[in-house]
Amino acid sequence: MSFFDLEKVESASKSNLDAVQQLSSKLFEGAEELAKLQFKTIRAATDDNFENLRKIISVRDPQAFLELQASFFKPNEQAERLVEFSRQTYDLISRFQAEVTRLTERQIEIGTQQAQEIVEEICKNAPASAEPVVSVFKSAVEGAGNVYESAQRAAKQASEITASGIEAAANAAGQATAQAAGKKTA
Template identity: 55%
Template sequence: MTFFNLEKLQDAQKANLDLLQQISGKIFASVEQLTQLQIKTLKASTEEQFDGFRKLLAVRDPQGFAELQASFTQPNVQAERLAEFNRQVQALIVGTQSEIAKLATHQVEVGTKQVQEFVEVISKNAPAGSEPVVAAFKSSLANAGTVFESAQKAVKQAADVAQSSFDAATATATAATGKAAPETGKATSGNK
């Protein structure tokens, strides 16, 4: 008599391999999206630079140069672009993390069920007098499940706090650059 069902063991190995493939796919897709975002941002920045050079070459007098210089020093525009880029990257990271967490949680649930089935088989076939050991093993298994659930909740709370902190920092930075923009405008208009 054997406690191990080789077919179930092979199925578990196949499931783990499938999980690894799914996680790899999610990571590669996220890296691809991040690369596309970076290329899009770099392309827009390059176009903006060339547009600035074209405007600079078109300047004919000091007044035009001063106006052009003032248009380049708009911190709120740059800060908003950076904040938007960071928001998109953050959303990509959070989305990928969430998808991977769902896959891992499902796999843990399946694994837990398999372990519970194994424990039941052992407990049915255990010799007389071993009930306390089997009960302790079952209790340990239940405690491990509780610890895993607590860890999942803590990770989710930490992710929520990090997202809230990121959102608050972005809002603060955007508000600060919004206040700085009028001051910059006053400084440049005083220099004309």
């Protein structure tokens, strides 16, 4: 690859633009899915509230009103809804993160390949007296690649640990809700 190979520069620019477009598209898809999930949850809660209001309006005596009012307080059901909403939100964010990571990794691989091609071209065209400088330059590029790979592994491990922690918390919340429901009916 020549430093001034305009076709390769143009190709790289188009590739970068496509990657940014794909990332932007994934961002909008994720935001749209999250908004749909939120609206679905709000709609369900609103429908429940209106149904409860209809029941209240139809009550004729104080005793029935007290019984109806007591039936509205369902902490287990509310906790289950919250846990389910949290799980769905986490799943959505996890999918989005995986897609962004995949796109980013692909783009970094392309950029790394292009950087290596540039280094090779510089090495081919460098005078023999510049060999120590070229060697240092090659080492710096390789070092940057190694640092990126290490950071990428650490980020994946942190993501896996976070996912395990969230899953464990959701399971614990679900078990606590189930236990509370079991104690209340016992």
